[in-house]
Amino acid sequence: MAVSYILCLFSLICGALEAFCSQNLFLLWLKYQKAHFSQANISTYTLGIQAVGIVSNIAAAVYIDATGHRVAMGVLACMLQLISAVILIVPDVSFAATFFAYYNAGTSYIVNPLLFGWANVICQRGGDDALRSVILGSMNASSQVLYTFWGIVLYSSSDAPYWRNGCIGMFVVIGSLLAMLGVVQWLDKNTARKHPDKQITEFVGTEDRQKPYGRVSVSEKERELLQSGTSAPMVASALPV
Structure with missing residues (x-):
């Protein structure tokens, strides 16, 4: 049961790291600045975040598969979101800095291959595919439950164009995720010791794969x-x- 609790909490925090993107803050900011942007601009500029997210997601998956350095990729995701949070917490920051911060926030999707790929490896060691399916499904549900209140409390549309509480919340999420990376790494090593006969055969050449x-x-x-x-x-x- 400890595996499910840890991984569900890990999923919840990873979901919170994507808040700048999933709460459509850039779209709300553009609408607030509609005197400077046309409706066509508002509709198209936000697509840049999705483009960054797609590239980041694929690049992270390829890197993790090639090297097995999951913790390093998680730390990178946290540091990139820290940059965005530091910029956006400054009132009346320039348009160029705001665009950079929100596009950079698209890199938060790095956590998706990290989260579910790592969880799948850990759960598969137990040999119970039904339990693995339940845990992975619960992880997905826990990240969705977060947004039943997270956006209302920290990223309300009435606060546009400045979400000070949301940026402070992001700082807390970043610190929590860095701590959870250590916990999940311990869980990974612990399950590997308990099930030495069911190690996942992965690419050769990395120090943390078996x-x-x-x-x-x-x-x-x-x-x-x-x-x-x-x-x-x-x-x-x-x-x-």
């Missing part, structure tokens, strides 16, 4: 014989991961 059968090593001499077409006895040795 491979159940090791790698096969071929000497330089044997490689030369193979390339020349000469048969030779193969001596395989399992290298520690």
Whole structure:
């Protein structure tokens, strides 16, 4: 049960990190500044956040799959949102800085491949696919429940164009997520110790991934014989991961 509680809380905090985007703050800000922007501008400028989010999501997924550095990617997501929060908490910041802050906020979608990919690896070790499905579904629900009150309390449309309480809330979320990264990393290592026979086979070459059968090593001499077409006895040795 500890796994489900930790992962659901992790999901809730990750969802809160996306608040600048999911609450459509940039759209509300543009509408407030309608004297400076046409309706066409208001409709199209917000798409830049989605573009940044798509690129960030894909790039994060590729990086995590290639390196396995999940914690580092989570810290990066927090630091990028910290930049946006610091800019937006300043009253009457320039238009250029505001555009940068909201577009940069699109990088919060980095947490999606981090969250569900990591949770799937942890839950799969137990071997109970039904429980894994329930936990992943509960994680998705917990992040949605957050917005039944989060936006009303911290990001009310009546506060446009300046959400001071929302920026302060983002600072708290960033600190909480950094702490949760450590907790989930501990959970990851703990489940790996409990289920050593059910490690997920992932790409080789990273220090934090485990491979159940090791790698096969071929000497330089044997490689030369193979390339020349000469048969030779193969001596395989399992290298520690």
